[in-house]
Amino acid sequence: MPIITIFGIKNCDTMQKAFRWLDSKKVSYTFHDYKKGNLTAEYIQLWLKDLSMEEIINKKGTTWKKLTEPEKNSISDTDKAIELILKNPSVVKRPLVQMGKKHLVGFTPEQWDIFFS
Structure with a gap:
């Protein structure tokens, strides 16, 4: 299975639900808290x-x-939008999941069951 990275904000309620779901399914992941200022244009691209x-x-x-x-x-405008996101990372929907080249936004258990199967 490709490396799974979950992007979001640690204290967000939806993120907490997502973490619980991942842990209950024993899915191994890396958490990337973009409130800590480490979001890059490369990720967004x-x-x-x-x-x-x-x-x-x-x-x-x-x-x-x-x-x-x-x-x-x-x-x-993509370049301006990336600039806006880097300046205001909280504008990104949470969680944003990256698994290889596939991505999923938001948390719905049914959607996640399909995505992670």
Whole structure:
């Protein structure tokens, strides 16, 4: 099985549910807390090979709601969107799972059962 990396914020409720699910299934993973400032443009570019910007950006969260209209509109330009994400990592949906070249965003047990099978 390829290396599994889970991106997110440690204290997020959805992340806690995801961690419990992974642990209950004995899935080995690495956790990447992007609040610690170690998110890179390379990671985001890799995500964008498999996911759309719409799938990555959490438009329901408080981080998105606090952005200015020009910042929100910048996500239509990939380079500007990457810049925005690096400046505001909390705008990324959680969790974001990377397994080899495959990615999954959000946590739904049924979806995860399929993804990890």
